[in-house]
Amino acid sequence: MRKFLIIQICLMLAGCSAENAHDAPGAAVTAGADVILTNARVYTMGWPDPSVEGETNAAAPHDASGWRPDAGAVAMKDGKIIFVGDDAGALAFKSAETKLFDLAGATVTPGLVDSHTHVQELGAKLRSIDLTGVETEDAAVALVAARAEKTPAGEWIFGAGWDEGAWASHYPDKEKLSRAAPDNPVALDGLHGFAMWVNQAALDAGGVNADTPVPVGGEMRLDADGEPNGLFLNNATTIIDAIVPPPSRAEMKDRIVSGLTQMARDGYVSVHDAGVGADYQGALEELEAEGRLPIRFYSMLSLRDENLIKAHIAKGPDKDNDSFLVTRSVKAYYDGALGSRGARLLDDYSDMPGHRGVSGAGYGFNEALLSDAMKAGFQVGIHAIGDAGNRETLDLLERIEAAAPQTRANRNRIEHAQIVDPADMPRFAALDIIASMEPPHAVEDKTWAEERLGPDRVRNAYAWRSLRRAGARLVFNADNPGSDHSIFYGLHSAVTRRDKNLQPEGGWHSEESMTIDEAMRAYTAWPAYAGFREAETGVIEPGRWADLTIMDIDPFVTAESTPDDLLAGRVLMTIVDGKIVFDGR
Numbered sequence: 001m002r003k004f005l006i007i008q009i010c011l012m013l014a015g016c017s018a019e020n021a022h023d024a025p026g027a028a029v030t031a032g033a034d035v036i037l038t039n040a041r042v043y044t045m046g047w048p049d050p051s052v053e054g055e056t057n058a059a060a061p062h063d064a065s066g067w068r069p070d071a072g073a074v075a076m077k078d079g080k081i082i083f084v085g086d087d088a089g090a091l092a093f094k095s096a097e098t099k100l101f102d103l104a105g106a107t108v109t110p111g112l113v114d115s116h117t118h119v120q121e122l123g124a125k126l127r128s129i130d131l132t133g134v135e136t137e138d139a140a141v142a143l144v145a146a147r148a149e150k151t152p153a154g155e156w157i158f159g160a161g162w163d164e165g166a167w168a169s170h171y172p173d174k175e176k177l178s179r180a181a182p183d184n185p186v187a188l189d190g191l192h193g194f195a196m197w198v199n200q201a202a203l204d205a206g207g208v209n210a211d212t213p214v215p216v217g218g219e220m221r222l223d224a225d226g227e228p229n230g231l232f233l234n235n236a237t238t239i240i241d242a243i244v245p246p247p248s249r250a251e252m253k254d255r256i257v258s259g260l261t262q263m264a265r266d267g268y269v270s271v272h273d274a275g276v277g278a279d280y281q282g283a284l285e286e287l288e289a290e291g292r293l294p295i296r297f298y299s300m301l302s303l304r305d306e307n308l309i310k311a312h313i314a315k316g317p318d319k320d321n322d323s324f325l326v327t328r329s330v331k332a333y334y335d336g337a338l339g340s341r342g343a344r345l346l347d348d349y350s351d352m353p354g355h356r357g358v359s360g361a362g363y364g365f366n367e368a369l370l371s372d373a374m375k376a377g378f379q380v381g382i383h384a385i386g387d388a389g390n391r392e393t394l395d396l397l398e399r400i401e402a403a404a405p406q407t408r409a410n411r412n413r414i415e416h417a418q419i420v421d422p423a424d425m426p427r428f429a430a431l432d433i434i435a436s437m438e439p440p441h442a443v444e445d446k447t448w449a450e451e452r453l454g455p456d457r458v459r460n461a462y463a464w465r466s467l468r469r470a471g472a473r474l475v476f477n478a479d480n481p482g483s484d485h486s487i488f489y490g491l492h493s494a495v496t497r498r499d500k501n502l503q504p505e506g507g508w509h510s511e512e513s514m515t516i517d518e519a520m521r522a523y524t525a526w527p528a529y530a531g532f533r534e535a536e537t538g539v540i541e542p543g544r545w546a547d548l549t550i551m552d553i554d555p556f557v558t559a560e561s562t563p564d565d566l567l568a569g570r571v572l573m574t575i576v577d578g579k580i581v582f583d584g585r
Contacts, residue, residue: 032095033075034578035546038087040103041554042071044540045110045525052468054515067516067556074108076546079577084540099580106572106585107554109520110538111269111547112487115527116381116415116436116477118193119273119297120280121160122262123255124247125481129159131188132484137172140188141180148181156205156245157186160481162197164190164233165339165448169351173221174199174230187240192482194337196237198230206243215239217336217363234342235333235364238304252283253292260294264581267487267571269547270296272477272531274381274415275331277301278308288325294581295574296547297325298531300381303332309369313376321533328532329379331415332370335359335389338418338445338452343386346421350454359389371400374407379532381413381436387421387460390414394427401431408432411530416441416479417472419453419461429471434530436475437464439493439519440483446499446508458509464494465512475530476522487523487549488569494519495559495566502564516559546578 047060047070056062061070073090075083083090094100129147134140140162147157164171177186177199185202189195203209210227214220218236223229232240247255263271276284276299287293301308309330317328336342336358341349344359359365374380384393393414401408408431417428417435428435442462450458460466468474476494478485489500494514497507507513514522528538537545550573558565574582 033077033082033090033093033098035076035099035101035575035580036073036090036094037101037103037108037548037550038073038090039105040072040074040550041069041105041107042074042084042540043107043109043520043556044070044084045521046070046539046541049521050515050517052471054465054518056515056517060517066560067554069107069554071540074540074548076575076578079546081540081542081544081546083542101573103550103572107551108540109549109551109555110524110540111545111574111576112267112523112549113270113272113527113531114263114268114477114480114485114523115272115475115530116274116438117263117271117480117485118275119259119263119271120252120255121193121259122481123257123259124158125160126258126262127255129157129188130161131159132161132191134162135166137176140172141176144177144186144188145180148184151184153183155184156202157181157184158188159186160189161191162188163339164192164195164337165445168339168341168448171195171221171231172197173223174203174228177230187244189237190340192337192339192479194234194237194340194342196232196240198232198240200230202240202243203228203230206240208239208243212239215364216361217342217358233340234336234358246279249279249283249286252279253287256280256283256287257292257294260297263485264294264574264576265571265584266485267549267551267574268295268485269549269574269576270298270531270537272298272300272329272527274300275302277305281308281327284325288323293324295324295576298329299325299327300329300331301327303330303366303370303373304364306366306369309373312378313372317377317379321536326531328377329381330370330373331381331383332365333363333383334365334393335363335384335386338385338449341452343419344389344392345386345419345453346388346391347457349452350457351451356388357386359386359392367396371404374400374410374412375404377410379410379412381415383415385416385418387419387424387457390417390420391424394424394431394433397431397433398427411532413530417467419457420463420467421460422466425463425467425470425472428467428473434473434475435467436477436530437462438479438483439464439476439490440478442497443493443499443508444483462509463512464514468518473526473529474522475527476519477527487571488555488566490523491516491519491555491559492563492566494522496563498564500567516556519559520555546575548575550574
C-alpha cells in the first residue's frame with residue numbers, strides 16, 4: 001500500500017499518465033527542474049533496435065502513416081533527466097529558477113556521439129588553409145600563395161583537406177608549392193591523414209633529404225635527382241610530423257577547446273578521439289582539471305606513443321564514466337588507406353597490378369604492446385581498411401582473445417572496417433568486435449574506389465547492411481576533419497548512399513543503406529555502448545544524463561518522406577550534463 005501511495009503522489013506531481021510519461025524504474029521525481037523543454041517533438045529512442053534487415057520494432061512510434069514523436073517535453077535537474085512526457089507533466093517541475101525553453105516544434109533526440117574523431121586536428125584546421133573540396137594542385141597552390149603574402153618569412157604555413165584518394169593518379173610535388181612560398185615552410189595534410197605535401201623550405205627546415213630513413217610502411221617520393229619531391233605517403237607522413245614545430249601547451253589547449261566547441265555547435269555531446277599522444281593527453285587532463293571541456297571526451301590513446309601506453313597500462317583504464325575525460329581505449333594502425341593504395345588487400349589493386357598495400361609489422365604495428373594493453377583491460381580500436389587488413393586484424397584479436405579470454409569483454413573495435421570479405425563478416429559478431437564506420441566515406445570515395453577494387457570486390461566495401469546482417473555491432477562517425485561531420489550529411493549518406501550533389505540517382509550500392517532508425521542509433525545509443533555508457537546515455541528517460549541534441553527538422557519523418565531534405569537540417573541547441581553548451585535558435 002505504501003508503494004502504491006508513493007506512485008500515486010509521483011504521478012500527481014508530474015501531472016501525467018502512463019501514456020505520456022517515461023519513468024525509469026526507481027527514478028526519483030524531484031521538484032524544481034533546472035531546465036525544461038516544451039512544445040517539442042521528442043524521440044526517446046527507448047524502443048528496441050530494428051532487425052538486422054532494418055525492420056522497425058513493433059514497439060517503435062511508427063506505423064503505416066510513418067514516424068511520430070513519443071514525447072513532447074523533457075525536464076532536467078542536476079545533470080540528469082527527471083521527466084519525459086507532455087508539457088503539463090514537465091511544467092509541474094517548474095520553479096522560479098527553472099530555465100524554460102519553448103522549442104516551437106523542434107525535434108529532440110538523445111545527444112549525438114562522434115565515435116571516431118580528431119578534435120585537436122579539427123581545431124588546427126579551423127586555423128589553417130582549408131583545402132577540402134579543392135580539386136587541383138594549382139588551386140591549392142594559389143591558396144598557399146595568398147597566405148604566404150601575409151605570413152612573416154620563416155613562419156610555417158599549414159593546410160589540410162586535399163584528397164589523397166582522388167589525387168592518387170596525379171599526385172603533386174614540391175615545385176609549384178616552393179615557388180608560391182619560397183620563404184615559408186609549408187605542410188599540407190591530406191584529407192584522411194595518409195599523405196603529406198610539403199615545399200622545399202619545409203624539407204630544409206627539418207633537414208629531410210635522400211638519406212632520411214623512411215619508416216616501415218611509408219613512401220617518400222623522390223625526384224629524378226634522388227632527393228625528396230615533397231610528397232610523403234602512409235607511414236612516411238610521420239617524417240613531417242616529427243619536423244613540424246609542436247604547438248605550445250597553451251596553443252594545444254586552445255585547439256582542443258576550439259574543436260570541441262565546434263562539435264558542440266554541430267550537436268555532439270561526446271567524442272571518441274582516435275589516436276591521442278602524450279602532449280595531447282596532458283593538455284586534455286589540464287583542461288579537465290580547469291573545467292574547460294565543453295563536451296564529454298573519450299580518449300583513445302595512440303599505440304604509436306609507446307611510453308604513454310606503458311604508463312597507462314601501469315595505471316589501468318578509467319572506470320569513472322561521469323568524468324568529462326575518460327581514458328580506457330587504445331587506437332592502433334594496422335594498414336594504410338585505400339586512396340593512397342596503402343590498405344592491405346587480399347588480391348592486387350585493380351589499378352596497380354602486383355601491389356597489395358602494407359599491414360602489420362610492415363606498417364610498424366606493435367602486436368605485443370597491443371596485447372598488453374588489452375590484457376590490462378583497455379578497449380582497442382584498430383584501424384583496418386583493406387580486406388586483408390581486416391582479416392589479419394580479426395585473426396590477431398582472435399589470437400589474443402583465445403590466450404586471454406577476459407579481453408573479449410573490452411568491446412574491442414575495428415576502425416573503418418572499410419572492405420571486408422564476406423567470409424569474415426560473421427567473425428565480428430563471433431568475436432564481439434564493433435565495426436566503427438563512416439557513411440561520408442562511402443559517398444566521397446565512390447568516384448575512385450571501384451578503380452582500386454574492381455566491380456566485384458567493391459561490393460564488399462562500406463557494407464553496412466551486410467555487416468549488420470552478419471550480426472556485427474555498428475557505430476557511425478566522420479573521422480573528422482577528414483570528412484564533414486555534420487549529422488545531417490552523415491544521416492543522408494547512410495540512408496540514401498548519395499553525395500551532397502544527390503549523386504548517383506538511386507544511391508551507390510543502395511542495397512547497403514541504413515534506415516533512419518538504424519542511422520540515428522549509430523550516432524547515439526550504439527556509440528554509447530561502444531564507450532561503456534549505455535546505462536547513462538543514448539536514450540531519453542529519467543535517471544539518464546541530460547545530454548540532448550535539438551534540431552530544426554524531424555530526421556525520422558524527413559528520411560522517410562523527402563530524404564534529400566536531410567541535408568538542409570540545422571542544429572538549434574546542444575545540452576550536455578543539463579547545461580546549454582550551444583544555443584543557435
